[in-house]
Amino acid sequence: MNFIINEILLGIIAVAMTIIAIKITFSFNINEYLKRKDERLHLKIKNNCTHVNIGWLENGDIAVQSCFYSPSGISSYTCQKCGMQVDYLNEDDEKRRVKYFLNNPKILFKKEKKFKKLIKKAGIV
Numbered sequence: 164m165n166f167i168i169n170e171i172l173l174g175i176i177a178v179a180m181t182i183i184a185i186k187i188t189f190s191f192n193i194n195e196y197l198k199r200k201d202e203r204l205h206l207k208i209k210n211n212c213t214h215v216n217i218g219w220l221e222n223g224d225i226a227v228q229s230c231f232y233s234p235s236g237i238s239s240y241t242c243q244k245c246g247m248q249v250d251y252l253n254e255d256d257e258k259r260r261v262k263y264f265l266n267n268p269k270i271l272f273k274k275e276k277k278f279k280k281l282i283k284k285a286g287i288v
């Protein structure tokens with residue numbers, strides 16, 4: 164009789180331990196998944212960032228300015244909007260990029276809209 168009770172108790176302990184193990188694995192995977200999802204989202208944000216500030220001139224014209232800045236003492240450039248870092252910034256390429264957006268405001272606003280949607284999704288704003 165005693166032997167059967169011991170057997171049952173051992174069985175219950177084994178089942179309980181299995182449940183705990185499954186729970187730990189499950190929550191661990193969820194955290195990993197959320198972290199990966201977060202990383203993917205941040206990468207997506209950087210990919211969809213225009214890296215330019217949009218402003219308006221007094222006459223109603225659109226003004227576009229590069230978001231990259233280089234803090235003194237640091238050789239790399241950082242985008243103020245998405246935080247992307249680049250080691251080298253070609254000024255001519257940057258001017259061309261700004262000019263491209265100035266000439267194609269539709270593309271700029273479309274990208275900007277997607278960017279805002281993504282940062283909202285990431286909970287940044």
Ligand SMILES: [Zn+2]
Pocket residue numbers: 209212213214215230242243244245246247
């Ligand atoms: Zn950016």
